[in-house]
Amino acid sequence: MSAPRTVRDTAFRTLVLGVIGIALAYASAFFPPSIAFIGPWLMAIMVPLVLFATMILGAVRGTRGLGRLALPFLLVFVLVAGGFVVALLLPAEAADVRLFLGLPPRAAVILYGVGLLPLFMLPMVYALTFDTLTLTDEDIARVRAARLPGSVPTGSHE
Amino acid sequence: MSAALLVQAAALPPLTQPVIGGVAIAYFVVVAIIGTWAARRTRNASDFFVAGQGIGLFTLAIAAMAATLSGFAFIGGPGLVYTVGIGAVFIVLPAALTNSMGAWVMAKRLRLLADVREMMTIPDAIGARYQSRLAQGLSAVAIIIAVIGYMATNILALGLVIDAIFAPGLGASIWIGTVIVLAYSVSGGILAGIYNDVFQGTLMALASGFVFWYALEAGGGLGQISRTLLEAEPATLGPWGTLTPLAALSFYFVFGLGSLGQPHVVHKFFMLRDARRLKWFPLLMTAALFVSLLLFIGVGLAMKALVVSGATPALATADDATPAFLLRFTPVPLAAVVFASVAAAIMSTVNSFMSIGAAAFTHDLPVAFGTRMANELKWGRIWTVVIALVAAVVAQASGALVAFLGIFGWGLFASTLVPALAIGLNWTGATRAGAIASIATGLVITLSLETLAFLKVFSFPSGVTASAIALVASLLVFFGVSWLTRATAAATLAPDVRAVMEA
Numbered sequence: 018m019s020a021p022r023t024v025r026d027t028a029f030r031t032l033v034l035g036v037i038g039i040a041l042a043y044a045s046a047f048f049p050p051s052i053a054f055i056g057p058w059l060m061a062i063m064v065p066l067v068l069f070a071t072m073i074l075g076a077v078r079g080t081r082g083l084g085r086l087a088l089p090f091l092l093v094f095v096l097v098a099g100g101f102v103v104a105l106l107l108p109a110e111a112a113d114v115r116l117f118l119g120l121p122p123r124a125a126v127i128l129y130g131v132g133l134l135p136l137f138m139l140p141m142v143y144a145l146t147f148d149t150l151t152l153t154d155e156d157i158a159r160v161r162a163a164r165l166p167g168s169v170p171t172g173s174h175e
Numbered sequence: 176m177s178a179a180l181l182v183q184a185a186a187l188p189p190l191t192q193p194v195i196g197g198v199a200i201a202y203f204v205v206v207a208i209i210g211t212w213a214a215r216r217t218r219n220a221s222d223f224f225v226a227g228q229g230i231g232l233f234t235l236a237i238a239a240m241a242a243t244l245s246g247f248a249f250i251g252g253p254g255l256v257y258t259v260g261i262g263a264v265f266i267v268l269p270a271a272l273t274n275s276m277g278a279w280v281m282a283k284r285l286r287l288l289a290d291v292r293e294m295m296t297i298p299d300a301i302g303a304r305y306q307s308r309l310a311q312g313l314s315a316v317a318i319i320i321a322v323i324g325y326m327a328t329n330i331l332a333l334g335l336v337i338d339a340i341f342a343p344g345l346g347a348s349i350w351i352g353t354v355i356v357l358a359y360s361v362s363g364g365i366l367a368g369i370y371n372d373v374f375q376g377t378l379m380a381l382a383s384g385f386v387f388w389y390a391l392e393a394g395g396g397l398g399q400i401s402r403t404l405l406e407a408e409p410a411t412l413g414p415w416g417t418l419t420p421l422a423a424l425s426f427y428f429v430f431g432l433g434s435l436g437q438p439h440v441v442h443k444f445f446m447l448r449d450a451r452r453l454k455w456f457p458l459l460m461t462a463a464l465f466v467s468l469l470l471f472i473g474v475g476l477a478m479k480a481l482v483v484s485g486a487t488p489a490l491a492t493a494d495d496a497t498p499a500f501l502l503r504f505t506p507v508p509l510a511a512v513v514f515a516s517v518a519a520a521i522m523s524t525v526n527s528f529m530s531i532g533a534a535a536f537t538h539d540l541p542v543a544f545g546t547r548m549a550n551e552l553k554w555g556r557i558w559t560v561v562i563a564l565v566a567a568v569v570a571q572a573s574g575a576l577v578a579f580l581g582i583f584g585w586g587l588f589a590s591t592l593v594p595a596l597a598i599g600l601n602w603t604g605a606t607r608a609g610a611i612a613s614i615a616t617g618l619v620i621t622l623s624l625e626t627l628a629f630l631k632v633f634s635f636p637s638g639v640t641a642s643a644i645a646l647v648a649s650l651l652v653f654f655g656v657s658w659l660t661r662a663t664a665a666a667t668l669a670p671d672v673r674a675v676m677e678a
Contacts, residue, residue, distance in 0.1 A: 029602060036650045039428060043643060046421055046636040056638070057420035064428045068272055071432065074601040075280030079677035097272070101424065104414035112405045119397030121405060123414040124261050128472075132268045136465060139275035140457035147454040152283055156678045157290065157450060163674035164291045171221065171228050171289035171445055 024082045025074065032070035038063030061101035069094045076151070084150055089142045093135045100131035188491075188498050190339040190514060198511035199340050199518065202378075203355060206371055206522070210359025213367035220551035223364030224295040224534045225445045230369055232452040235443055236459035238369045240467060241376035241523040242439050246332045248471050249379075249517045253500075254493035256475020260408075262416025263475065265423040267468050269431030274457040274464065281435055282453050284600040285444040287678055291671040294445045296531065297438040297596065298539040301614075304599050305607040305667050312543025313614045315535040317591035318438055320622070322532035325584035326525055326566035330356075333521045334570065339498070340514060346571060353567040356522050360529045360563070361556050368526035369446065375519030380466040382516040385509055386501070387469035390477035393504040400480040407483035411476075421638030429643050433589030435597035439527035470513075474500050533558035583625040586642025590617030593646065594653035600676060607667045609657030617649035 042059035045052055069090060076086055083090065103126050110121045117125040143151070164170070221227050230238070248267075255263035288294050292303050298318065302311030333356070334349035343351065359367040394400040404411050415423040435441070447453065478496045481487045481504075490499055497517075501510035536558040537551050548554045594617075595610035624641035627633060635641070657664065668676075 029604070032598070033654050036647060036654070040647045040651065042421065043425075043639050043647065046639045053636075057424060060421060060424035060428065064424055064431070067428070068269075068276060068431050071435070071597070071601075072272070072276045072279055074598070075276070075284075093272070105420060107414075109413065110405065110409070112402075112409065114405070116398050116401055120401055121412050124401075124412050127261060127268070127414045128264065132264070132271050135271045136461060137458065139272065140461045143275050143278055143457045144454050151279070152450060152453065152678065154451070157287070160287050160671075160674045160678050161290055163671045165669070165671050168291060168671070169293045170291060171225060171294045 024077050028070045028073040028077065032067060032074065035063045035067035035070055039067065057105060058102075061105055062098055065094055065098040065101070068097075078150070081150070085146055086142065086150060089138060093138055096135050097131050100126050103130075188339065188495055188502070189342065190498065190502075190510075192507060192511075194507045195340055195511040195514055198508070198515050199337075202515040202518065205374060206355065206359060209371050209374060210363050210367045213359070213363025213370055217362070217364050217366050217552075220295065220538075220555060221293075222366055223552050223555045224530060224538070225289075225442075226364075226366045226369050228289060228446055229448050230443075230446045231448060232455055232459065234369060234373050235447050235452075236456055237376040237463055238372035238523075239440050239443050240460055240463040241372040241379065241520065242443070242527040243434075243437070243464065244379065244467055244520050245329055245524040246336070246517050246521040248468060249383075249513065249520055250332075250494055250497050252471040253475040253478070253496045256416075256472060257479050257490070257496040258493045259418055260404075260411030260416030260476075260479070261414060262418030262423045262426075264472055265415075265418075265426035266430050267471060269427055269434065270461065270464050270468065273431055273434040274460045276431075277435060277441065278453060278457045280597050280601055281441050282444045282456060283450065283678070284675055285441060286447055286450040286453065287675045288600075288672070289445045290450070291675060296534045296539050297442050297592065298535065299542075300600070301592075301595055301610065302539075302542065303669070303672055305595070305605075305610045306669055307607045307611065307667075308543045308545065310595065310607065310610045310614060311539055313611060313618070314591060314595065315539035315543065317587055317614060317618050318531055318535045318539075320618075321584045321587040322528045322535070322562065323566055323569065326528045326532070326562065327569035327572075328584070329521050329525045329528070330563075330566050331570040333518060333525065336514065336518050336521065349567055349570050352518075352522075353563055353570075356525045356529070357560060357563045360526050361559050364555065364559075365446070365526075365530045368523065368530060369443075371526065372523045375516070375523045376463060376467070378512065378519050379516045380463055382509070382513045383467045383470035386505060386513055387473040389505045389509070390470075390473035390500065393500070394477035394480045400476055403480040403484050404476070408479070411479060419637045423638075425638050425640060425643050429586065429589065429640065429646060432593055433585060433642070433646065436589045436592030437585070438531050438588060438592060439524070441596075442527075442531055470497070529559050529562055532562045536562070583621050583642065586625070586640070586645055587617065587621045589642065590621050590645035590649040592617075594650050598650070598653065603668060603673070603676060604657055604661060604664050605653070605667070606657045606660045606664045608660040608663070609653050609655075612656040613649040613653035616652040617645050620645040620648050 038059050042056040045056040104123050107123050114121050298311040298314040301314045333352035337352050338345045338348035410417045474497050478500050533555050537554045541548050591614045594613040599605040
């Protein structure tokens with residue numbers, strides 16, 4: 018099996034693993050606190066894992082790997098999953114805690130780290146890599162060439 | 176935390192002021208003009224259901240944003256932030272990922288599918304992916320059930336807004352709202368809806384940006400808002416607000432992955448004129464969504480700080496957060512534009528639901544039974560009227576019933592469409608049996624668990640919801656059944672669909 022297939026296979030297996038992890042996290046909530054405490058930790062890792070595995074499944078091409086997408090994907094995954102873990106780890110703040118850009122540390126981690134920092138990162142990466150890694154005129158021509166005889170594409174009615 | 180919190184079913188405070196009424200009327204006139212223009216351009220079913228595949232990037236991005244946000248983003252959302260603090264933000268937090276994820280996972284595949292097949296609906300895509308009329312029909316059934324519930328909820332919300340502005344009574348307001356949306360949806364179909372979405376989405380973004388600025392100003396800046404809340408109600412500014420971590424992270428999961436299965440949004444990818452224009456879609460959509468959601472976060476936190484500091488009287492209900500803030504802290508014309516924006520947000524969502532619901536009846540169910548309607552444009556218009564009337568009648572029923580119907584809309588879409596559509600278009604190992612089993616699982620689990628929970632037969636531990644369980648279960652069934660029937664995977668894929676998936 019070629020390397021790009023391995024990326025796709027790995028992404029798919031990660032997706033399945035992540036969904037099983039999320040199922041276990043929900044299941045833990047039905048148990049006493051000594052077991053239920055594991056639920057949020059599982060969710061903090063598995064939910065970003067599922068979202069990124071799905072994204073990789075969509076981004077990886079048939080004959081290529083992730084290429085230049087790998088680093089930004091990894092960076093944003095670390096931001097999101099790391100943000101959740103840090104929020105779980107940090108203690109509750111006192112009323113006179115130092116604020117970060119107007120928010121207490123744990124809320125700042127969530128709003129700025131998980132929400133704001135990645136907000137425009139992936140859209141920019143998508144735009145900057147679109148012509149080479151996502152869709153070319155040749156890709157469109159190849160797809161149109163695969164059109165079945167007699168099929169009517171959308172919007173071609175009069 | 177229940178999804179019922181996402182349903183707008185409580186009355187708003189009276190807004191009967193000449194400026195607010197005048198802006199609302201001006202807004203409805205613009206909607207009517209766009210509807211009339213679109214009606215003249217609607218000549219066939221393709222125009223009616225997929226805008227003749229002739230829309231551009233800006234139109235797609237703003238229309239997708241407007242369809243994504245319902246009135247909840249302006250009324251219920253800030254109310255939820257007011258109640259549970261930062262925890263409510265986990266509903267919108269996935270937007271940092273979902274627009275790009277949607278572009279990579281869904282946009283390209285759906286748009287290319289429309290290049291090789293006639294794609295009018297999301298069930299069309301499922302039918303083509305698995306060469307299965309049953310899968311197409313089942314997904315259409317799921318869409319119809321969710322659409323009726325969602326529409327009833329949104330039409331009730333629209334009635335509440337109209338009643339607060341013009342005070343004709345809730346019953347009459349529901350019918351007025353229904354007739355207005357119906358008028359442009361029946362005449363101009365999704366074409367009218369799309370261009371109204373652009374107008375409505377622009378209005379929503381502008382209003383949200385301005386109100387956010389006023390919220391920071393009224394609260395003395397974000398730092399002062401935080402200081403006030405840390406002294407009076409510190410839990411509000413915890414990373415999960417007053418929710419449990421599991422509940423907040425569950426929001427992130429359901430609203431993150433679930434975004435890939437919202438047919439009224441992803442269906443718009445069929446409509447883009449040129450697939451190569453998708454390049455800037457995530458950036459434009461993210462920017463529009465970001466500005467439109469500022470109000471969601473800003474007003475909820477600012478109003479909480481203003482109330483706990485005694486700067487403004489306590490609210491009767493959490494949903495009063497936005498109306499009370501607007502009436503007390505912003506100029507009346509801006510408040511008027513925001514209330515028009517609330518109506519706009521609801522109407523754009525209702526129109527999108529009308530379109531996909533009518534398409535399910537007109538196109539998908541007949542196709543599932545191996546036939547096609549002779550005149551899909553005519554029947555599309557008839558079904559649009561029928562669906563709207565049914566939803567309006569349901570909206571007149573008790574608030575509890577409407578709330579119940581609205582609760583499972585998002586979850587039903589997510590659990591029935593994410594595995595078969597979003598994963599299935601990106602995984603060649605998916606099989607027809609896997610898709611059918613997962614759609615059926617999503618339908619059965621969502622409906623049965625939501626019904627039992629509504630009847631109070633049982634309650635879930637904090638953080639566990641029927642929507643989340645249904646989504647996880649339908650994914651696991653999809654993987655499991657596809658693996659068990661993996662020998663049939665290759666035969667499930669038509670060559671043109673395989674080309675789309677490999678592009």
